Amino acid sequence: MHTIDRPWRRPIAIGRGAVAAVALGLLLMSASPAGAAPMVAAEVSAAECVTAVPGGSRCGVLTVPLSRAVPDSAEATLPYVLVPAALETGRPPLVYLAGGSALSTLDIQQLAVEGGLAADRDVVFVERRGGRDATPSLDCAPATAAIRASLGADGDRATRVAAVGAAFASCTAAWQEDGVVPTDFGVAPAAADLRDLRQQLGYDRWTILAVGSSAGVALAASDVDPSGVDGVVLDGPDLGAPGIVSAGGVAAALAVVHTRGVEPQGPAPSPPASPQAAAAEEPESRNPDTAPSEPTRSAGILTAATDALVAEPHRTSGAHTITLGGDALLAIASHALSEPTAQSALPVILSSVADGDRTVLDPVTDAAIAELTDPGDIVDRVLGCSTTGWPGSIERSDAEATTTSLLEDVAAAACSSFAVAATPAPAAIGTSVLVLEAPEQAAALASPVADGAAAVLVAAFPGSGAVPSASSACARIAVRAWLSDPASYRAALCDTDDAAVVVVDRADVAASPRWAELQSSDAGGRWLLLVLPILFGLVAIGWSVAWGYRLITQALRRQPVQDGLLLGIAPVFGATWAIGGAVVLVRAAVSNPAIALVGVPAALPWLSIALLVSCLGLVPVWQGAHRGLRLRIAALSVLWAATAGWTALFVLAWW
Secondary structure, three states: OOOOOOHHHOOOOOOOOOHHHHHHHHHHHHOOOOOOOOOOOOOOEEOOOOOOOOOOOOOEEEEEEOOOOOOOOOOEEEEEEEEEOOOOOOOOEEEEEEEOOOOOOOHHHHHHHOOOOOOOOOOOOOOOOOOOEEOOEEEHHHHHHEEEEEEEEOOOOHHHHHHHHHHHHHHHHHHHHHOOOOHHHHHHHHHHHHHHHHHHHHHOOEEEEEHHHHHHHHHHHHHOOOEEEEEEEEEOOOOOOOOOOHHHHHHHHHHHHHHHHHHOOOOOOOOOOOOOHHHHHOOOOOOOHHHHHHHHHHHHHHHHHHHHHOOOHHHHOOOOOOEEEEHHHHHHHHHHHHHHHHHHHHHHHHHHHHHHHHHHHHHHHHHHHHHOOOOOOOOOOOHHHOOOOOOOOOOOOOOOOOOOHHHHHHHHHHHHOOOOOOOOOOEEEEEEEEEEHHHHEEEOOOOOOHHHHHEEEEOOOOOOOOOOHHHHHHHHHHHHHHHOOOOHOOOOOOOOOOOOOOOOOOEEEEEEEHHHHHHHOOOOOOHHHHHHHHHHHHHHHHOOOOOOOOHHHHHOOOOOHHHOOOOOHHHHHHHHHHHHHHHHHHHHEEEHHHHOOOOOEEEHHHHHHHHHHHHHHHHHHEEEEOHHHHHHHHHHHHHHHHHHHHHHHHHHHHH
């Protein structure tokens, strides 16, 4: 096992003899130009863990110069966690770079321990420079507020984008007062950090696993440290502007989602570069009547939905309301495409908006805005500025579009305020590269990430969202198999579409934004929402059993049962509604969880007829009740009325 803190590997070794130290110092002084300031050297040291780690792990910090080009530069400290291998096999270690998040207990536990990556190799998790747990940490609260405001429909786009640029500029000025320059947080300095960490930990070579925007760092590391990189795994690479931001890119991704709904047997072919080219292209699909029209259809739905919001902006409901115009729709669609469940509901959402039903946007809007205004994505934006123009960063264009999208303008404003220019794309990478991607995300790109590598293997996982390994067990298996032996890796190890959620059809769902909002709520969510109908169901079933027992007893005693039949309408139809609703909801949750993001299963509103009949069945119960039972019947009537109101609000969406 390699140790973390090796004093004998520091630049001036502690414990050397005084004579050797003096001689070494004189030698360095004679070799250095007169008056030159000393450079800050990289080193590692033990430190407290910034997050919970598995037993046996070791935590430390890497100290590096903030600017390697400036003598006597300020220092940057990057925390890291080393999870030692369970078995010493001699295999190169793995270094993990998260995308857009700090060192995570979830990542460390799931990948190193549960995912088995640390079974036969050391796994190192390191925070990127500028991350939340690093020092200094890039943060820009004014930009977060400005981006949220830019998604609204107030004012013209140029004014909103200018406000975002001004917010980024104010943060840049504040950073510079502290000696922090955004250019020091691009892919090249971050790649040099990896090289220094590898050397300080005493590893000859290692493999890099990079997620999302960290892909640029991993690719640059092959240039910065070619002898130290044994291989690269890119998990959902996201180069350039974070997220899918172009209209053409979103339309192309939607086309693949649509086609997946038509052809569930496998992934769809990549759509052509533009909707106009789709009409002339010969289909290469098993369903020639549907596949070639998908890009045009998707672009048309997206345009119609955008026009509907431009004509009539929508004010969302919930704790954080915002008025959505056409500019915000692409941002919401981009976020939805990154998550498997939301992705499968997106075609229904956009179709509903195009038809005038804007309330379906409410459940996905909060999640999208929270993602876009996450304070931790500042590093992603800086990295995106430095990878602009790389293979895998240029998205498909829409030939009909005459202007850029809002998010494209925001990304350009950020790069301009940061004064971060694009870094030249790395030369063809000589080491082995594994790219995990979802066809929906890859379809949005004009050129794939694989164009920048010589020996690359692309593994596609349909419907897995922005980060395939986060949602697909097959993707995690693929990583382990490739790490074990890249030369003999076989893609058909498991079901590659294990993360794909069935695409929602409009005929299968009844839109109910209140149901969808509470389903995705963190404050109890579905269980608080279902307390009332569950209580109603238990009472109705118990009442039905008691009524049936009494009716059978009367029949056995040859007593008249005609009057008792009317008394069973309320409990029997109430129990039918409760049991039928439970079956429909459970079946939908198992077969198509995306329905809950839009509303309720289409059959559930029809079951409300049984609830209405059960309410009417309370009339004969009141008429035949004795005075002593009326208080009990009143309580039952209140429960029935409350359940009817709950159904009208959450199932029928009448208000």
